Amino acid sequence: MHFIKPKNFYLFITALFFTLFFSFNVLANEDEEAFYIPIFSLNAKIESLIKLNDLKSQTAISLIEKLKADFDKLNSAEQYLYLVVQANNTQGINKHHQTINYLLRAKSLEAKINPDQLSRLPFINLYKTLAESYAGVGQFKKAYDAKNIFITKYDTYLKNERDKHIFALEEKYETQRKEDLNRLLNEQAELKTLEIDESLSNEVTTRRNIYIVIFLVFIFVLLLLRMLSTNKRFRELSKLDILTGIKNRKILFRHGKSAIKRCVEARSGLCLLAIKIDNFKLLNDIHGDYIGDELLKKFALLGTESMRTRDVFGRLEDATFIAVLPEASEDEAKAIAQHLKAKVAAYKFDYVGIDEQLNMSVGIVELSESLNNFELLLNTAMNVLYEIKDGGGKQIKIYQQDA
Known part of the structure; x- marks a missing residue:
């Protein structure tokens, strides 16, 4: 063995x-x-199609047909964006059910796409279009849910963009600080070299060192003041809407809730206004994003001028603005809305190439026992806006509570 x-x-x-x-x-x-899940590269035809403002143009139609033929060859991200474009293309001709079908098909691809890629603007616009189409077929609960998802994703997108901008500024500031510090260290080294070469007396050396310390302290104080000033500016910017310079969504909610709490405790009146520029998307598509941004900035300025000093005015999203009017009755709120509407209608936008009159819709809701917090007032005012939109827009409508 x-x-x-x-x-x-x-x-x-x-x-x-x-x-x-x-x-x-x-x-x-x-x-x-x-x-x-890797981040997919995007087909050049897809990117060109997304950048086109007119999806009915011959160029857009040609691109859509080519991509349709090669749909199975596209990766998940490209298929997602293609379906979103198709949805936008059908939405414009009131085929809301077909639009919703395209968007739900695109949404089913999200599990196959990197979350970082899904957080980019062309992808999150799916929920905005979905909300509009659900509203178009009367499914307002689903429209509201889709709108909330879009707002959450859009806020995250804006926060990420702002963080990138702030990081770039901080990096630039840090580089400048290091350069200043290196320059000071070089100057200090040169001074020490001169001291050795010239063999200065102890008294002269001591005096010079004192001067150097004072100089360094002075520079340090200047840098500290500059850093405090920059930090203060960053904090101020975080409270403002990047485009219009008025209160952003976060600060609007905070100040709105505080105003409502004060009015409830004081048993005084309060009205909330939901204001939307009519046909803004159409104007933006026709004239471009730059002109659209100019319209929003000017509208925000006119709105600010029309408010009282105690009122809270800010931008909620896109072309929708919110005003909280403490100690205001429905008639007073309507008067303020009419004043703003007249002011906007009278303003000439011909300097940006727009000849037509700018119109707006306003939904007004008054504080009551059943509508006693900011979220309820806001949701009710937004529903009034949807009703105005279904009726053709260009209205100021006061919400009437059931008896």
Whole structure:
């Protein structure tokens, strides 16, 4: 009978151990890679189609047909954006059910797309279009939910963009600070070299060192003041809407809730106005984003001028603005809305190439026992806006509570 020699046995055990160890690592890496979703590159035709303002143009139609033929060859992100474009194309001709079908097909691809890529603006616009189409077919609950998702994703998008901007500014500031510090260190080194070369007396050396310390303290104080000023500016910017310079959504909610709480405690009146520029999307599509931004900035300025000092006025989203009017009755709120409407209608936008009159719709809701917090007032006012939109817009409508 043959037996395995001890030396060979030990070699066999060692080889088996290393084989199992490397096999385990390979399987672990494969499992880790299986859960990673890469960021897809985008077809040039898709990117061109997204940038086109007119989806009915011959160029857009040609691109859509080419992409339709190659749909199965597109990656998940490209298929997602293609379906969103198709949805936008059908929405304009009131085929809301077909639009919703396209958008839900696109939404089903989200699990196959990297979350960072989904957070980009062309992707999150799906929920905005979905909300509009749900509203178009009367499914207001789904429209509201889709709108909330869009607002959440859009806020996250804006926050990420703002964080990138702030990071770039901080990096620039840090580079400048290091350059200033290096320059000071070089000056200090030169001074020390001169002290050695000229063999100054102890009294002169001491006096010079005192001057250097004072200079460094002075520079440090200047840098500290500059840093405090920059931080203060960053805090101020975080409270404002980046485009219009008025209160952003976060601050609007905070100040609105505080105003309502004060009025409830004081048992005084309060009205909330939801204001929307009529046909803004059409104007933006026709004249471009730059002109659209100019309209929003000017509208925000006119709105601010029309408010009282105690009123809270800010931008909620896109072309929708909110005004909270403490100690105001429905008649007073309507008067303020009419004043703003007249002011906007009278303003000439011909300097940006728009000849037609700008119109707006306003939904007014008054504080009451059943509508006693900011969220309820806001949701009710937005529903009034949807009713005005269905009726053709260009109205000021007061919400009437059921008896």
